Amino acid sequence: MAGYIIRRLLQAVIVVIGVVFITFMLIKLLPGGQCAAALGPKANPHNCKIYNHDNGLDKPFFVQFWIYLTNVLRGNMGYSYKTGQNIFSAITGAMARSAMLVLTSIVLSFMIGIPIGVWQAMKRNTWIDHSVTALMFFFYSVPIFVSGTIAIYWLADKLGYFPSSVDPNAGVLTIFESPKQFILPVALLTLAGLAGVTRYVRSSLLDNLVQDYVRTARAKGASNTRVLFRHALRNALLPMITFVGLSIPALFGGALIIEVLFGFQGMGMLTVNSTLNADYLVVVGATLFAGLATAIGSLVADILYATADPRIRLGA
Amino acid sequence: MGGGGTGLGAEETFQYIGEETQSAPVGIQDGLPEGGEIQQSGTVFRLMLSVFVENKAAVFAVGFLIFMIGFCWIGPLLYHSNQTNAAAAGNFVNLPPQKGFPLGTDSAGFDILGRLMYGGQISMEVGFAAALLSSLVGTTWGVIAGFFSGATDSVMMRIVDVMLSIPALYLLIAVSTIVPKTATMYILILGLLSWLVASRLMRGETLTLKTRDFVQAVRSMGGTRKRMMFRHIVPNSVGTIAVYTTFAVSDNIIALASLSFIGLGVQSPQTDWGGMLYTGSQYIFDGYWWQVFPVCIVLTAVVMSVNFIGDAMRDAFEVRLQRR
Numbered sequence: 005m006a007g008y009i010i011r012r013l014l015q016a017v018i019v020v021i022g023v024v025f026i027t028f029m030l031i032k033l034l035p036g037g038q039c040a041a042a043l044g045p046k047a048n049p050h051n052c053k054i055y056n057h058d059n060g061l062d063k064p065f066f067v068q069f070w071i072y073l074t075n076v077l078r079g080n081m082g083y084s085y086k087t088g089q090n091i092f093s094a095i096t097g098a099m100a101r102s103a104m105l106v107l108t109s110i111v112l113s114f115m116i117g118i119p120i121g122v123w124q125a126m127k128r129n130t131w132i133d134h135s136v137t138a139l140m141f142f143f144y145s146v147p148i149f150v151s152g153t154i155a156i157y158w159l160a161d162k163l164g165y166f167p168s169s170v171d172p173n174a175g176v177l178t179i180f181e182s183p184k185q186f187i188l189p190v191a192l193l194t195l196a197g198l199a200g201v202t203r204y205v206r207s208s209l210l211d212n213l214v215q216d217y218v219r220t221a222r223a224k225g226a227s228n229t230r231v232l233f234r235h236a237l238r239n240a241l242l243p244m245i246t247f248v249g250l251s252i253p254a255l256f257g258g259a260l261i262i263e264v265l266f267g268f269q270g271m272g273m274l275t276v277n278s279t280l281n282a283d284y285l286v287v288v289g290a291t292l293f294a295g296l297a298t299a300i301g302s303l304v305a306d307i308l309y310a311t312a313d314p315r316i317r318l319g320a
Numbered sequence: 321m322g323g324g325g326t327g328l329g330a331e332e333t334f335q336y337i338g339e340e341t342q343s344a345p346v347g348i349q350d351g352l353p354e355g356g357e358i359q360q361s362g363t364v365f366r367l368m369l370s371v372f373v374e375n376k377a378a379v380f381a382v383g384f385l386i387f388m389i390g391f392c393w394i395g396p397l398l399y400h401s402n403q404t405n406a407a408a409a410g411n412f413v414n415l416p417p418q419k420g421f422p423l424g425t426d427s428a429g430f431d432i433l434g435r436l437m438y439g440g441q442i443s444m445e446v447g448f449a450a451a452l453l454s455s456l457v458g459t460t461w462g463v464i465a466g467f468f469s470g471a472t473d474s475v476m477m478r479i480v481d482v483m484l485s486i487p488a489l490y491l492l493i494a495v496s497t498i499v500p501k502t503a504t505m506y507i508l509i510l511g512l513l514s515w516l517v518a519s520r521l522m523r524g525e526t527l528t529l530k531t532r533d534f535v536q537a538v539r540s541m542g543g544t545r546k547r548m549m550f551r552h553i554v555p556n557s558v559g560t561i562a563v564y565t566t567f568a569v570s571d572n573i574i575a576l577a578s579l580s581f582i583g584l585g586v587q588s589p590q591t592d593w594g595g596m597l598y599t600g601s602q603y604i605f606d607g608y609w610w611q612v613f614p615v616c617i618v619l620t621a622v623v624m625s626v627n628f629i630g631d632a633m634r635d636a637f638e639v640r641l642q643r644r
Contacts, residue, residue, distance in 0.1 A: 015481070022482030030494050141631075145624040147574045149581045149594070150616045153601050157612055161605055168605075257489035257578070264582050265601075275490065276582045279497050291494045295486035302485065 005317050008310050016303040021073070023295035027288045028072050034284055037061070041284035044085040076292065086283045094274065095289050099297065100176045102263065102270035105186075106255045108179060109193035110248065117198050121205025122237065128210060136202070144199035148258045152192050152265040160188060170268040189262045196258050197251065204247055208240040215239075242313055249305025252298045368636040378632030381625035388622055392440035401434025404589050414603065417610050424610035426599050428588065432610060435596055436618055443592040444622070446506050447573035453511025454572070455565040458518025459557075463549050465519065466526025477523065484516045492579055501587050506579075510572050518564050525557040559637030566630035570623045577619060593619040 031038050036045065038061055039052040047055075056062055060071045075081065081091040124133045160168035167185040171178060179186045212218065213236050221235045260272025267273070271290050278286035310316040373379055412429040415421050423432035465476040483491075491513055499505045529535055530553060538548045554561075577594025579585040585595050593615050600611030 015478075018478055019482050019485055022478065023486060026482065026486065026491075027494075030498070033498055035498070141627070142624070145570070145627050146620050147577060147623065149578060149597060150620055153597060153604065153612055154616060156601075157604050157609070161607075253485065253487040256487040260487075260489055261578060261581065275493055276584075279493055279584060282497075284497065287494050287497060291486060291490040294490045298485040298487060 005310065008316060009307055012303060012306055012310075016299055019299045020296060023292060023299060024073050024076055025069065027292040027295070028069055030288050030291065031072075031284070038285075041288065042082055042085060045282045081289050082285055084278070084283050084286050086278075086281045091286055091289045094286065095271070095293050098269060098271045098274040098290070099293055101174065101268065102256070102259050102272065103297075104176050104179055105189060105193065105262070105268065105270060106252075106259050108186075109190050109197060110251075110255065112190065112194040113197035113201050114244075116194065117201030118205050118241070120198075121202040122209060122232070124202065124206045125209040125213070126232070128206075133206075137206075140199040140202050143195050148192060148196050149261045149265065151195065152262060155188055155192060156265065168266070170266045172267060172269060174268060189266045189268060193255065193258055193262055197255060200247075200251060201244075204244065205240065208243060209236055212236040212240045242309070245309040245312065246302075246305050249302035252301040253294075256294050256298070372632050372636040375628075375632040375635065378628050381628035381632075384621065384625045385629070388440065388618075388625075389444065392437045392444060395437040396434065399434060399437070401431035403430055403434055403438045414606075414608055414611075416608075423614050424608075426596070426611050427603055427608075428599070430589070432596075432614060435591065436593075436614060439591045439593050439596050439615075440618065440622075442503050442586055442590065443573050443576060443594070443619070446503055446510065446576045446592070447569045449507040450510035450514065450572040450576075451565050451568035453507065454515040454568055455518050455561055456515075457512065458515030458564070459522045459554060459561055461515065462519035462522025462524075463526050463554055463557075466523035467530055467545065467549050467553070469527075473523070477520075480516045480519055483513070488513065488575065489578060492575060493582075493584060496579060496584050501585065503586055503590070506576055506586065510575055514568065514572065514575070518561070518568070521560050521564055522554075522557060525560055526553050529553045529556055559633075563630055563634045563637060566626060566633055570626040570630070573619075573623060573626070 031041050034041050036047070036052075038059070039047055039055050042059075043051060043055060061068060063071075079092045081095070083089065084091055084094065087094075120136060124136050127133045156168050160166050166188045168188075170185045170189065171182070174185075179190075209232075213232075215236075217239075218231055218236055221231045226235070256271070259270060260275065262268070263270040263272035264276050271294060275287055275290040278284075278290070412421070412425045412431075414427055414429075415425040417424045421431050421433075423436070425431055426435065461476060461480075465473045492509065495509050495513070496506075499509060526549075530548070535548055535552050538552055543551075573593075576585060576592055577597070580592050580594030581598045581601075583598060585598075586592055588595075591599075596615045597612065597619070600608065600615065603611060
């Protein structure tokens with residue numbers, strides 16, 4: 005167990021350094037380099053020279069990377085040339101709001117998806133199973149900006165059931181204080197994640213139901229319900245922990261579109277606005293944070309999984 | 321994967337394929353029925369084709385996709401509309417469907433029906449080409465990592481881990497601010513940023529295939545490692561690669577559309593379906609439904625058909641393994 009965790013931690017460190025390196029290269033690749041990113045595309049050459057000297061950009065490549073890495077780890081990511089804001093605090097604030105949105109929809113898609121998946125497995129290969137599969141296939145295939153646009157056009161604008169945008173000053177806790185404005189965004193994100201969850205639960209449960217231990221449980225007289233819920237389901241749901249870790253990047257992507265559609269000031273909105281402002285340091289910073297969040301998320305998921313599964317806990 | 325493990329025994333009725341063609345009896349010789357007719361099947365490819373054709377939705381999807389390709393490329397030859405001259409279009413802004421404009425016009429005055437064809441060209445072109453590029457890169461990367469194992473494998477797969485942990489859309493946004501926003505560029509950046517999953521799949525395939533006798537035999541006959549990888553391992557993973565590539569088409573169509581939808585895709589007067597939806601959604605509260613619904617339907621239908629085909633192909637390729 006300790007060995008596994010240490011190995012996994014090392015891997016996470018490598019991934020984090022790699023993510024920082026990619027974002028470092030993104031800044032390097034921008035025409036005009038870091039100076040253009042930090043001072044804006046129209047920065048004059050004289051200022052650039054001073055900026056480069058002050059920030060160690062006249063030093064060798066790897067020294068520059070080291071400076072960048074240590075700055076990032078200290079939370080020092082510079083200031084937006086457009087808004088003058090501290091980039092680190094702008095991103096962390098936006099990130100917390102996005103995380104709220106993403107976490108709420110993860111929890112909801114599990115609460116709805118797991119029972120549906122179990123139900124499908126119980127009714128496997130009946131018309132119910134097939135029609136739920138078809139419905140989920142539909143949800144999976146509809147791009148989130150399509151469902152979002154149609155929801156705003158129809159549910160928010162035409163029928164007026166829901167607000168078509170989220171309060172621009174919404175904070176992390178607004179979702180609990182005035183939930184109505186979050187119904188559409190959260191529902192759309194949940195629907196997008198639902199198909200994956202039900203499909204996973206259904207197939208994982210069906211795979212477990214043909215295992216020997218299930219036969220043993222039946223043979224010793226356990227009822228169907230007991231076999232399903234106490235034996236098969238617990239084993240089937242265990243790998244879902246890693247599934248959460250793996251679906252984090254996709255959810256961030258989906259949340260980006262939803263944030264833009266509903267005007268919610270999260271990471272996605274920040275990124276898109278900064279792109280339009282040519283505020284490149286913020287764009288790269290958000291990319292970096294999205295990557296770090298994913299790396300940490302999947303690290304936590306893997307460690308949780310290892311703790312929960314005795315085969316890994318006791319094995320390594 | 322999938323719930324295929326259960327209840328198959330009863331359903332797995334054997335098929336009569338190519339009975340009269342007497343093609344080479346490759347593989348499939350299930351239990352012969354007592355004193356009954358001799359069952360014979362065609363090649364693996366024919367067997368897969370027959371399973372694919374069984375899936376009516378997928379066959380319909382193939383038909384629909386061919387129709388859409390015709391619609392986008394042959395359509396403009398039959399239905400002429402102005403898609404490039406912004407000045408001339410300026411007189412017809414936001415017209416509802418009417419004579420001369422069957423699906424109305426958008427906020428720049430371009431005809432929507434013609435624009436669906438024109439935008440579809442870029443959407444599908446980028447989707448298909450980027451998918452091919454990503455499976456090409458991913459396959460090569462994966463087969464090399466899996467074949468050489470050890471340090472090469474570790475380094476190559478850590479690179480994949482790193483790139484996978486950055487949400488694709490964020491990376492795409494950051495990169496697309498640097499590069500010129502043309503269709504060719506989007507094929508390149510989408511293709512070169514989305515091969516990661518393919519490489520993982522291909523590495524897995526390689527790890528199992530490289531120990532098999534027929535691959536080892538190549539070595540004993542003096543074949544090079546390149547030959548083992550690209551003439552024996554890769555062709556035997558064609559199922560995995562083909563299924564991956566199919567889903568990659570719909571993923572890349574959506575990825576480009578997502579970028580365009582937030583205003584970072586191909587630039588006007590060029591457009592793709594996501595860009596059309598972006599333009600339409602700017603006026604969403606004015607009730608210009610014709611700027612939103614047609615493109616939503618077309619985009620979703622194409623993505624869904626591609627996914628149907630991918631699903632059916634997965635079943636078809638799995639069959640090769642199941643019924644052996």
